[in-house]
Amino acid sequence: MKxxxxxxxxxxxxxxxxxxxxxxxxxxxxxxxxxGTRKRDYYEDESLSPNTHRLAxxxxxxxxxxxxxxxxxxxxxxxxxxxxxxxxxxNTWYPTILDYIGGGIVVDGIGKIPRAMQEGVPRxxxxxxxxxxxxxxxxxxxxxxxxxxxxxxxxVFDWVKADPQFSHNTSIVIRPxxxxxxxxxxxxxxxxxxxxxCTHRVASIFWGPDFNRGVDRGTVISxxxxxxxxxxxxxxxxxHAQGRIIPGLFRS
Numbered sequence: 001m002k003x004x005x006x007x008x009x010x011x012x013x014x015x016x017x018x019x020x021x022x023x024x025x026x027x028x029x030x031x032x033x034x035x036g037t038r039k040r041d042y043y044e045d046e047s048l049s050p051n052t053h054r055l056a057x058x059x060x061x062x063x064x065x066x067x068x069x070x071x072x073x074x075x076x077x078x079x080x081x082x083x084x085x086x087x088x089x090x091n092t093w094y095p096t097i098l099d100y101i102g103g104g105i106v107v108d109g110i111g112k113i114p115r116a117m118q119e120g121v122p123r124x125x126x127x128x129x130x131x132x133x134x135x136x137x138x139x140x141x142x143x144x145x146x147x148x149x150x151x152x153x154x155x156v157f158d159w160v161k162a163d164p165q166f167s168h169n170t171s172i173v174i175r176p177x178x179x180x181x182x183x184x185x186x187x188x189x190x191x192x193x194x195x196x197x198c199t200h201r202v203a204s205i206f207w208g209p210d211f212n213r214g215v216d217r218g219t220v221i222s223x224x225x226x227x228x229x230x231x232x233x234x235x236x237x238x239x240h241a242q243g244r245i246i247p248g249l250f251r252s
Contacts, residue, residue: 025209026233027169030113033080034129035073036192037176039203041146048146051154059207060249064220067178070192070199076177083227083241094240097124100231110152114159135180135190142190171208212251221246
């Protein structure tokens with residue numbers, strides 16, 4: 001399969017766009033970040049990810065969300081929560097979503113979300129789910145991780161919808177750091193390499209009281225857009241972000 005040479009055509013607006021004054025209903029955001037998951041697996045294949053499909057049907061989905069840096073998990077994660085390009089090895093610090101909003105926490109593993117929400121009642125909870133890294137070992141292990149992650153997402157989704165404290169004022173956002181290669185290599189492994197469409201393009205899922213419902217299949221957004229978009233929910237301006245507030249996402 002040929003690698004896709006589409007990256008030069010992707011252009012993104014800079015930060016600074018502000019929405020009109022609006023009263024948002026969300027008081028909490030659960031931001032689930034998976035490490036290297038293809039959208040064909042967690043979003044497009046309902047047999048692999050029925051719970052994520054169930055959540056997506058009640059959400060707004062951008063099917064063309066671009067990740068530029070796909071070799072470093074830490075760099076890609078920081079770009080999501082800072083809204084800035086990260087150069088590996090550079091020590092420059094910039095505020096994150098948690099700094100802009102305040103009252104936020106980070107947890108490892110989706111299964112920890114309900115307890116962390118109940119105990120800390122954070123405004124924003126960022127969850128890193130790292131289980132998909134087994135793709136470097138084998139494709140079969142990766143698929144098992146996709147299924148397990150989907151079960152965990154379904155449990156969190158059901159818990160939020162049933163919990164009297166969080167059901168009416170909580171948003172769930174799902175976005176991988178990046179995807180994985182279009183094809184499994186000769187050793188039966190699935191890496192995340194530059195130049196593959198499925199590595200660079202993921203689907204972002206936004207569920208909550210302030211988001212429209214539907215699917216945008218054409219607008220190319222960027223990992224840099226996540227921070228200014230989520231901070232806007234709390235009327236905060238991510239002044240150091242290089243991305244934009246995602247157009248068409250919020251209810252009017």
